[in-house]
Amino acid sequence: MDFLNGLIAFLNFVFVPGLAYGSQLALGALGVTLIYGILRFSNFAHGDTMAFGTMVTILFTWWFQSMGISLGVLPTALLALPIGIAATALFVLATDRVVYRFYRRQKAASTILVIVSLGVMFVTNGIVRLIIGVDDQNFLDGARFVITAGDFKTMTGLSEGLAIKSTQVLTVVTAILVVAFLFWFLQKTRTGKSMRAFSDNEDLALLSGINPDRVVQVTWILAGALAAIAGVLYGLDKSFKPYTYYLLLLPIFASAIVGGLGSPIGAIAGGYVIAFSEVTVTYAWKKVLGYWLPENLAPDSLVQLLSTDYKFAVSFTILIIVLLFLPTGLFKGKSV
Amino acid sequence: MTRNVWLFAGVAVLFILTGQLQSWNLSLSILNMCLLSAIMAMGVNMQWGYAGLFNTGVMGFAALGGLAVVLISAPAVPAGWAVGGPGILFALVVGAAAIGLAIVVYGWLPKGRTRTAAMLAVLIGGFFLYRYLFDPAAMAVESNDPAAAGNIGGLALPSLLAWPIGGVLAALAAWAIGKIALGLRSDYLAIATLGIAEIIVAVMRNEDWLARGVKNQTGLPRPWPVPYEVDLQQTASFLDGAATWGLDPVTTSSILVKLLYAVLFAVVLGLVIWGSERALNSPWGRMMRAIRDNEVSAEAMGKHVTRRHLHVFIIGSAVIGIAGAMMTSMEGQLTPGTYNPLRFTFLIWVMVIVGGSGNNWGSLLGALLIGWLWLIVETVGPGIMGAVASGMADGALKTHLIDSAQHMRLLTLGVILLVVLRFSPRGLIPEK
Numbered sequence A: 001m002d003f004l005n006g007l008i009a010f011l012n013f014v015f016v017p018g019l020a021y022g023s024q025l026a027l028g029a030l031g032v033t034l035i036y037g038i039l040r041f042s043n044f045a046h047g048d049t050m051a052f053g054t055m056v057t058i059l060f061t062w063w064f065q066s067m068g069i070s071l072g073v074l075p076t077a078l079l080a081l082p083i084g085i086a087a088t089a090l091f092v093l094a095t096d097r098v099v100y101r102f103y104r105r106q107k108a109a110s111t112i113l114v115i116v117s118l119g120v121m122f123v124t125n126g127i128v129r130l131i132i133g134v135d136d137q138n139f140l141d142g143a144r145f146v147i148t149a150g151d152f153k154t155m156t157g158l159s160e161g162l163a164i165k166s167t168q169v170l171t172v173v174t175a176i177l178v179v180a181f182l183f184w185f186l187q188k189t190r191t192g193k194s195m196r197a198f199s200d201n202e203d204l205a206l207l208s209g210i211n212p213d214r215v216v217q218v219t220w221i222l223a224g225a226l227a228a229i230a231g232v233l234y235g236l237d238k239s240f241k242p243y244t245y246y247l248l249l250l251p252i253f254a255s256a257i258v259g260g261l262g263s264p265i266g267a268i269a270g271g272y273v274i275a276f277s278e279v280t281v282t283y284a285w286k287k288v289l290g291y292w293l294p295e296n297l298a299p300d301s302l303v304q305l306l307s308t309d310y311k312f313a314v315s316f317t318i319l320i321i322v323l324l325f326l327p328t329g330l331f332k333g334k335s336v
Numbered sequence B: 001m002t003r004n005v006w007l008f009a010g011v012a013v014l015f016i017l018t019g020q021l022q023s024w025n026l027s028l029s030i031l032n033m034c035l036l037s038a039i040m041a042m043g044v045n046m047q048w049g050y051a052g053l054f055n056t057g058v059m060g061f062a063a064l065g066g067l068a069v070v071l072i073s074a075p076a077v078p079a080g081w082a083v084g085g086p087g088i089l090f091a092l093v094v095g096a097a098a099i100g101l102a103i104v105v106y107g108w109l110p111k112g113r114t115r116t117a118a119m120l121a122v123l124i125g126g127f128f129l130y131r132y133l134f135d136p137a138a139m140a141v142e143s144n145d146p147a148a149a150g151n152i153g154g155l156a157l158p159s160l161l162a163w164p165i166g167g168v169l170a171a172l173a174a175w176a177i178g179k180i181a182l183g184l185r186s187d188y189l190a191i192a193t194l195g196i197a198e199i200i201v202a203v204m205r206n207e208d209w210l211a212r213g214v215k216n217q218t219g220l221p222r223p224w225p226v227p228y229e230v231d232l233q234q235t236a237s238f239l240d241g242a243a244t245w246g247l248d249p250v251t252t253s254s255i256l257v258k259l260l261y262a263v264l265f266a267v268v269l270g271l272v273i274w275g276s277e278r279a280l281n282s283p284w285g286r287m288m289r290a291i292r293d294n295e296v297s298a299e300a301m302g303k304h305v306t307r308r309h310l311h312v313f314i315i316g317s318a319v320i321g322i323a324g325a326m327m328t329s330m331e332g333q334l335t336p337g338t339y340n341p342l343r344f345t346f347l348i349w350v351m352v353i354v355g356g357s358g359n360n361w362g363s364l365l366g367a368l369l370i371g372w373l374w375l376i377v378e379t380v381g382p383g384i385m386g387a388v389a390s391g392m393a394d395g396a397l398k399t400h401l402i403d404s405a406q407h408m409r410l411l412t413l414g415v416i417l418l419v420v421l422r423f424s425p426r427g428l429i430p431e432k
Helices: A002-039 A046-067 A077-106 A110-132 A149-156 A166-188 A190-200 A202-207 A212-237 A242-247 A249-259 A264-282 A286-292 A308-325 B002-021 B024-050 B058-073 B078-108 B113-142 B159-181 B186-206 B236-245 B249-280 B283-293 B295-300 B305-331 B341-355 B360-389 B396-403 B405-423
Strands: A145-147
Touching: A002 A046, A002 A166, A002 A190, A002 A212, A002 A249, A002 A264, A002 A286, A046 A077, A046 A110, A046 A212, A046 A242, A046 A249, A077 A110, A077 A212, A077 B405, A110 A242, A110 B186, A110 B341, A110 B405, A145 A166, A166 A190, A166 A212, A166 A264, A190 A202, A190 A212, A202 A212, A242 A249, A249 A264, A249 A308, A249 B186, A264 A308, A308 B159, A308 B186, B002 B024, B002 B360, B024 B058, B024 B249, B024 B283, B024 B305, B024 B341, B024 B360, B058 B159, B058 B186, B058 B305, B058 B341, B078 B113, B159 B186, B159 B305, B186 B341, B236 B249, B249 B283, B249 B305, B249 B360, B283 B295, B283 B305, B295 B305, B341 B360, B341 B405, B360 B396, B360 B405
Parallel strands: none
Antiparallel strands: none
């Protein structure tokens, strides 16, 4: 019984939150890795692109709510999400047309593109703050929980409850659907294949008649859509604040690098590695260990390896370990 | 050459106009911040302009400089130090020793599972030992008079001494990060420095025993020749002087203090510029530029590219650390909550790029110009926004617009950066 209770506490406080957070990071890292694979630079504006997509979604959610439209148990934000995706895709296409295309034609060094993306980050960030402000915005409605801790306890008779938030289920389901679609797109469609060819060897792809502009456009649309989805899911699960989205840049980059920059499957694996390490290291294990260990060994302290204030240190440490021992990442991304 | 003189003259006019139209106090405090930013810009320029290294962690190195000021010049807290100071030091030494041992193990054992396992065992064991030693000591220090102290205190040494120490701290951090991230793809350095900067600031915010965290360390002494306004206002010779010139003693005292700071900063800035101009025009500088322009051919000529990069990265970061220490010294307090990447990292980058990367005078001009813009918008921005919105009816939109004036700077800064990169990538004063 104690073992089961401990297991439930573990699932409730570590596994389920980690799974949801990992899915959000994976979606974010997929966007970064796609841009890296095709356009060959680290896009520092990705966090703020996520914020932009979320902002548009929030505004439309509020509008729908004011008109009384809702999805019942599901959050209204899902209804507004397609608009957010479209707006983000248009926005990134516009930045590509106005900003990045010039440097691509010049064949500028990747560092220059990174600095340019920094400029785009400023502008995006400025737009977001100008429109929606810097404060926390909560835009979640509908049912909060799929199952609450209390219901779970009465159902199973255990003393520990397992609460599953609807946003967590939503995140994981959406992530699975999106990833399935993305892989189908990259593996099976003509455009997807040309994207992979372009990523593998640009010159060869050009020689075989692939239209680079189209590849780049599709990449931006995909990255924008991924950013909007990841941003909205993160915002629903936690809350929306522009500065938090800027800070997400570090775990997202860490995920992409851990998996191997340029490798989509690596980005997903990396997202979960980072998320689970972060949750495991910052969780206070006292409760779980109290169940699992014999009474005389039960810990007195919180058994928290690192305070939550340092959760960025976790992604950073993993990043450092990967850079030291495995610079191409778990799934052999682009060369060092 | 004449063009450059005109550019600097134009910036000087901006400061004079601010002094005449607003107040000399404001103009001088903007100038002081600009001079400090200029020193940081010199550091960034060494890294980016000379060597092509992309450092997004300026904030962290500047914050380390600030930390040095607290550790060196803050008043001592003997009770706090007595209960846990040695314990914390010992724990830190043990932690460092564990990392050192792990490195030794890594070099010592043959590649394979045993090595990985041994290294992990050393690191994990070291971590728990470190926490076991560290936690009670830190707790004891923090519980010592938390409202007024709660930290280990400083050495109560002169503030000027903290400046080079700030540089040393920043250099150490730069060494660690450069050792790991240099020699890999250039983006990795950017991401790693972005991370280390956030972590340094997070440590300063949360570790109360170190520098009181977000409770802020106030009351740091001023660096040598700068007096306190209050003391000045009670000095007979100063009051006589002010009276003969017909000046208000209160305003004059604060202007005099700011002027002294400006002179002090200008001296340091001058030394940094002189040193880096000398370096740039030496064989070392030519080698650095050769590496920047073509790493492959420089390597073929027998230059150790990664090692040279590490050197210049450390030197540049040390300069940033010194500037960070000077800033905390001037403000007289360390407020970890105010460090944000926009003001401390990206603003400096915009200064370097707008001014002209690879050219020290360009970075100086960029720092003065962009710094002035940044700070003047802070004071007159809401007024302008209010004027723009004055025709509108009162309501949520109007207040939103006036409140959003500060976010306009972000947007403006981004647009300036993009426009300069696109149409004048070499900046206002291009590299020769």
